[in-house]
Amino acid sequence: MSRTDRTEAGVRITTLSNGVTVATEALPGVRTATTGVWVAAGSRHEQPDEHGLSHLLEHMAFKGTPRRNARRIAEDIENVGGEINAATSSEFTSYTARVLGEDVGLAIDVLGDILTNSLFDETELRREINVILQEYASIEDSPDEVVGDAFMEKAFSGQAIGRPILGRPQTIRRFEPAGIRAFIEREYTPARMVLAAAGAVDHAQVVEAAEAALGSLVARSAPETAPATYTGGEARLKRRLEQANVVIGLPGISFRDPGYFAMHMFAQALGGGLTSRLWQEVRETRGLAYEIDAFHWPYSDCGVFGIGAGTADRDLPELIEVATATARETAEGLEPEELARGRASLKVSLLAALETPGGRIERAARQLLAWGRIIPAEETVAHIDAVTVEEVRAAGRRTLAGPLTLAAIGPIRSLPPLERIAAALAA
Structure with a gap:
């Protein structure tokens, strides 16, 4: 059951009993809906041996659940004309989908499925690690990307916030399914999650879909984030x-x-x-x-x-x-x-x-x-x-x-x- 309900600046907000926040904004004249889950966890929340794990997790979330294999995840969204994506930053990770308003419930179901039921299959993991290593190689061929990473590593020397979000080959190659699950258990807590939807949306329907997709997550506390200090x-x-x-x-x-x-x-x-x-x-x-x-x-x-x-x-x-x-x-x-x-x-x-x-x-x-x-x-x-x-x-x-x-x-x-x-x- 939902716990609290309020409206701010035209946005309706409900907090589920486990701490997940649901926010919707109906936009008149818009026929599509964009929805997504933002998690206040990114690369700065990684331990040294987890460098690059939050970015890998973003990739692996689309590689299969008990209900959907990787192709089915894409098909369920694209069969209704939608798009699905994810992004990782230092402080946030987001998983988003854009669909027609009538399909927002499906989009939330898919997002909830990949966030709560991903299998992290060993074979898929090895394949995706190779993909990320190719992505890393492409960045190494881009001087502006290399100098940007070097800049942040010196500006915040020895700190997670200064490390490249993509990771380094020596850590990327070592990742295992158990480590991904441990990171999720530690950092992906309900209180750090916001499910937001805007466009052709109905708040009550979105809350109902969010409850079904994310309501099973157990409320728990997240670790304190280590403060960052600019060093030069x-x-x-x-x-x-x-x-x-x-x-x-x-x-x-x-x-x-x-x-x-x-x-x-x-x-x-x-x-x-x-x-x-x-x-x-x-x-x-x-x-x-x-x-x-x-x-x-x-x-x-x-x-x-x-x-x-x-x-x-x-x-x-x-x-x-x-x-x-x-x-x-x-x-x-x-x-x-x-x-x-x-x-x-x-x-x-x-x-x-x-x-x-x-x-x-x-x-x-x-x-x-x-x-x-x-x-x-x-x-x-x-x-x-x-x-x-x-x-x-x-x-x-x-x-x-x-x-x-x-x-x-x-x-x-x-x-x-x-x-x-x-x-x-x-x-």
Whole structure:
């Protein structure tokens, strides 16, 4: 039986007796439904010998249950014109399906089946491990992916949040069905799960389907998540490539931090679009890179800020000099019109994400897991509008004062020493 029921920002929410949260949002005029289960468990919840297991689990969930083999899982969704997918991140894993509104019960049944009854057959496991090793090899052939992984490993040295989500061959090859089941038992607890549905949906029917699909899960406590701490560091990977890829990183902040929106707008003004300072100075004025950007990646208890670009070895010193100087100048001299652009960009991103059923369920699931409530779009817009020029400048100064992370790959003989780059940022 369901336990609690409430409505927030147009989203109806029911918590099942075992702790699973069900959230629905009916969208007038929409004939399809998107539904999914979000689990607040990802790669940062892995032990060292489990590195890559959450990503493998995402793959193995589609490989068969007592009721459905791998083909039947796909057929049950595609026979009604639907799509099914999954994704793994540092802090979440999601399993989603899009179908006609009349088939949402079937979609929830399939999702519940793969989440609660997967067999993790040894033969299927060995086959899927080989598939993931091929995926790993393809990433090793992509310099921007390699440097991104190296960047995170140095920014959060020795911590699960810094490890590549895909894993490494030495751990991937060792996985066994028992280890997958142990991870699920430990991390996939009902209180960490949100089943969300949006579009042509009826709340009572979705709750009934969710109860049938996930109601058998036993309520239990989840382990505490180890806190993450930004460390900084350096990785220089010399490869025979046509271009050097470099990422300069600094400590960011959590999405829970009151300064989150200001930090986001600092990244936007510095390198978030064609009018950003880095794009105009590095690309348009000097022609030092085909593209350059600044980013801020927030997590539940930390964050990381960075600048990424690709250029020729001979241009690395000038690119680094210009990028660091531009970052300092933005932190000291951000203009009101830049803040206005950042506000507008963030609002468009926020509101555009809510224009599809998929965007709606992702918002509902993530916010319920992170905050325990749905945050109305109007509340978020009000926070965005309240950010001041000085708050954005302060956010920039705050991140630029932190320890540096440097990751580079390719022909990087001319890349300045870490200490020189850090000194340039602090100048």
